[in-house]
Amino acid sequence: MSLTSPHRDTHGEVDPQRLRALLEGGLPLTERPWQALAEQCGMSEAEVLAWVERWQREGLIKRMGLVVRHHALGIRANAMVVWDLPDAAVAEVGRRLAAEPAVTLCYRRRRCSPEWPYNLFCMIHGTRRERVLAVLGDIIERQELQDIPHRVLFSLKAYKQCGGRYTREDQP
Amino acid sequence: MPCQIPDFDELDRRLIDAYQRDLPLCERPFAAMAERLGASEAQVVERLQSLQQRAVLSRVGPVFDHARAGASLLAAVAVPDAERDAVAAAINRSPGVNHNYAREHDYNLWFVMTAADVMQLEARLEALEEELGQPLLRLPMVEGYHIDLGFPIPWAELEAP
Numbered sequence: 001m002s003l004t005s006p007h008r009d010t011h012g013e014v015d016p017q018r019l020r021a022l023l024e025g026g027l028p029l030t031e032r033p034w035q036a037l038a039e040q041c042g043m044s045e046a047e048v049l050a051w052v053e054r055w056q057r058e059g060l061i062k063r064m065g066l067v068v069r070h071h072a073l074g075i076r077a078n079a080m081v082v083w084d085l086p087d088a089a090v091a092e093v094g095r096r097l098a099a100e101p102a103v104t105l106c107y108r109r110r111r112c113s114p115e116w117p118y119n120l121f122c123m124i125h126g127t128r129r130e131r132v133l134a135v136l137g138d139i140i141e142r143q144e145l146q147d148i149p150h151r152v153l154f155s156l157k158a159y160k161q162c163g164g165r166y167t168r169e170d171q172p
Numbered sequence: 173m174p175c176q177i178p179d180f181d182e183l184d185r186r187l188i189d190a191y192q193r194d195l196p197l198c199e200r201p202f203a204a205m206a207e208r209l210g211a212s213e214a215q216v217v218e219r220l221q222s223l224q225q226r227a228v229l230s231r232v233g234p235v236f237d238h239a240r241a242g243a244s245l246l247a248a249v250a251v252p253d254a255e256r257d258a259v260a261a262a263i264n265r266s267p268g269v270n271h272n273y274a275r276e277h278d279y280n281l282w283f284v285m286t287a288a289d290v291m292q293l294e295a296r297l298e299a300l301e302e303e304l305g306q307p308l309l310r311l312p313m314v315e316g317y318h319i320d321l322g323f324p325i326p327w328a329e330l331e332a333p
Contacts, residue, residue, distance in 0.1 A: 026231025029220045031200055031213060045199060052234070053197055060241060061234040063193040063322060066220075072228045074330045080275060080282070091315060098318030108314040109246065116279070116309050127329050153275040159260040160272035162230060166242030166286055
């Protein structure tokens with residue numbers, strides 16, 4: 001591939017969108033993965049590494065590593081627990097739940113009343129349903145959430161699980 | 173119910189335990205990982221390929237901060253159980269869908285849709301609503317407290333009868 005093919009701006013900087021689109025699909029599993037990506041987007045290996053380092057520093061990339069499908073590993077009791085918290089309390093409870101080791105994800109979402117009054121979501125992954133429920137019961141007791149309406153939605157089936165695609169490239 | 177866990181040997185486990193984050197950012201990352209794990213670069217590459225082939229590994233690479241990377245939304249729809257697989261397939265075909273789960277609730281299909289920006293996301297959601305013939309529950313994130321940092325695998329629990 002020619003190194004003149006990517007769009008470079010007046011400062012000679014490469015448009016990194018192609019690299020971002022490639023990265024969303026993951027690294028090629030070869031000895032020089034960054035070099036392989038560099039060849040596909042018309043950058044040098046050093047330029048690719050510099051962009052990735054910058055995106056990590058700026059927080060666009062939150063983590064870099066093995067993205068595991070937990071269901072395939074046998075972690076199949078995946079509970080989404082949703083809570084209807086007073087708006088004034090949701091951030092504080094959210095932070096407390098996020099600090100629980102068993103809670104793997106925790107975020108506030110906009111309610112969609114009346115169908116959906118819940119504004120705090122957290123995930124608890126485990127190997128078995130009864131263990132997940134026991135852990136949840138313990139959290140409710142220790143965090144004094146007995147009076148907060150909540151629902152537990154275990155997953156029944158994963159129809160799709162892959163990384164987010166945000167760039168316009170490689171998409172209809 | 174016993175857990176069905178495929179065979180993961182010591183190297184597989186250590187790779188998963190050590191590198192859900194902090195992949196070395198250098199020209200030969202798998203060599204750097206191999207050195208720390210006391211394996212060869214070829215072994216590490218082969219294990220990662222094997223885990224990916226067995227669909228245990230979604231990928232090796234970055235997890236983007238979705239709020240910075242573009243637009244995304246959690247959505248849900250309530251469908252009769254008999255139609256669930258067909259509707260899930262339609263959702264999977266929609267551009268931008270990256271997660272799609274059946275869950276135990278009247279709202280029984282839950283999925284995340286992503287797009288480059290809010291306008292594209294809205295267009296995709298409207299197109300899907302039209303195809304499904306019913307409104308989606310749209311649940312945008314307001315604030316994240318703990319999001320996708322990877323978590324420890326309970327190997328011993330997975331092996332327990």
